[in-house]
Amino acid sequence: MITADIERLLRDTIGMNADSVSGSVIQFALKQRMAATQIAEPAAYWRLVTESRHELQELINAVVIPETWFFRDREAFAAMVRHVRANRRPGQPIRILSLPCSTGEEPYSAAMAMFDAGFSRLDFRVEGIDVSTRNIAEAERAVFGRNSFRGEDLAFRGRFCEAVPGGYRPIAAVREQVTFRAANLFDVAVPVAPESYDIVFCRNLLIYFDRTRQERALGRLRQLLAPGGMLLVGPAESSLPTLCGFVSARMPMAFAFLKQSAETVLRPEAVPPPRAKLPPRRSAPAVTRPIQRRRDIAPHLDAATDPAKTSLAAIERAANAGQLNEAKAAAGQHIDRFGPTADVYYLLGLAHDAAGEPALAIENYRKTLYLAPDHRETLAHLALLLQRQGDVTSAKMMNNRLARIEKRSRAP
Ligand SMILES: C[S@@+](CC[C@H](N)C(=O)[O-])C[C@H]1O[C@@H](n2cnc3c(N)ncnc32)[C@H](O)[C@@H]1O
Structure with a gap:
């Protein structure tokens, strides 16, 4: 009961949507605060946190996710x-x-x-x-x-x-x-x-x-x-x-x-000059080469320095400019030329997502995760999309995976 109240309180004060974090994050923060304030009774803690700004701040401090690093992205x-x-x-x-x-x-x-x-x-x-x-x-x-x-x-x-x-x-x-x-x-x-x-x-x-x-x-x-x-x-x-x-x-x-x-x-x-028009959109990316499972994918693409990166950057640029059909077509060509990779499926997922094609977006996000199970951005996007689709259970699973990866990366 108190967990639902706390979730509502956090949503109303700092905007935190309980479905966007693993369930244990809020539970854990609550437990921590009840221990710190030496309150064993949930109703008594609820009274304290709703009456004391100081305690509300402490709860917020305990629940937020501080993950960050220098020159992230x-x-x-x-x-x-x-x-x-x-x-x-x-x-x-x-x-x-x-x-x-x-x-x-x-x-x-x-x-x-x-x-x-x-x-x-x-x-x-x-x-x-x-x-x-x-x-x-x-x-x-x-x-x-x-x-x-x-x-x-x-x-x-x-x-x-x-x-x-x-x-x-x-x-x-x-x-x-x-x-x-x-x-x-x-x-x-x-x-x-x-x-x-x-x-x-x-x-x-x-x-x-x-x-x-x-x-x-x-x-x-x-x-x-x-x-x-x-x-x-x-x-x-x-x-x-x-x-x-x-x-x-x-x-x-x-x-x-x-x-x-x-x-x-x-x-x-x-603003870079407009790109030449790409060939018409393919209906679905043909996976013509065997998929290799890869764990070491860089989470973000560097500035383009080789043909594959240049091609990925062009797909990204088209998607960013809202040229979604062109982004999708270019992704199909990329796969034909360079083979399937997590990065290209991620961009394809983003393009389908932005185009309002959730089923295709989910399919491509899942392909990304098959190739790069720890691809954080894909996990976050997929969780959001599944949630928007009303699939709260799968969204939570994705968020839990993301939380485990973040926890692992924080471990000394
Ligand atoms: C994951 S960190 C992001 C930090 C940095 N921007 C980055 O991308 O590396 C999220 C931060 O958002 C803060 N936060 C959460 N809700 C907030 C709100 N309503 N107003 C201001 N900051 C908030 C948290 O305290 C936490 O430090």
Whole structure:
């Protein structure tokens, strides 16, 4: 009984949809808080958490999923730099928001990327906001262990971090660019002037909301962004912004969108020239080569450097631009030429998903998972789609798989 009440409370305060996380996440947080407050009786805990703002905050701190790392989805930071270079207003500092910023890796990465791009400390500022006071305290402490540094290219750590007991800390020049504060995206009382930001990172948050709250959140993000400003979302959230007044920035694998408005001026650097039309759509991708099970798939595609990557980037670009039939046709050709891979089935799944073809999207997401069982973005997309289809049990199974993978990746 109390679990259902707590789920409702969390949905109403921070937007968390209980179906989007494994059931044990909320149960576990509840158990933890009841132990910490030495309350054995569920009804007594319910009274406390509904009467005490402090306890509600502690419950939120215990339940949120803080998973993050430096330069997560690297292309997003490259997209930010390209956008601000192309749309700079002389004399005005560039304003960047990371909401949610979790423990700070994302806003610090943004500051590092800006320095790397040649901007000076007076050219920009970065703000990090998160609903978890515990995460904000960690962000301000700014000591990061191994899990915050993933992937192979860690050269930025040598340039921008110093070794300290317990890990690495961004150097003072980086830390001074970033300010933090604890706030809830849904809290209308949070005083943020409208159109305050040129760039908003809101990544890996919308996946935890139901559709109504996703729309409310995107409405709020639109308010925060200056006209023509850029919104960056997570890979599993990339089908959402175009439903709420954003247009794709057409930057492959960046999951970047622009606030659509009369004043939006897209300079040539921001929008690649239109692609030549691809041949007509194939009805279904023919799997002409034996499928090999692969576990080591990179979760995100790097900028194209070889023919297969170039081809994947073209599919992604077409899908991002809303040219869904072309994306699907190009994916079919890709499979004929390079063979079936998790990456191409993932993109095909995304294209079918965005085209409102759930059965084909599910089929392709499942093919991705056959080839790359730990493909997190696919698990997240598939869970959302199954949930939208009303298949709550299968959606939960996908979310449980995702939670197990995230837990494994956090293990020391
Ligand atoms: C998975 S992390 C994402 C961090 C980072 N953006 C990234 O992609 O690496 C999700 C974060 O969202 C925060 N969060 C959840 N609900 C929120 C809300 N309503 N307002 C602000 N932050 C929220 C959580 O505290 C958590 O730190």
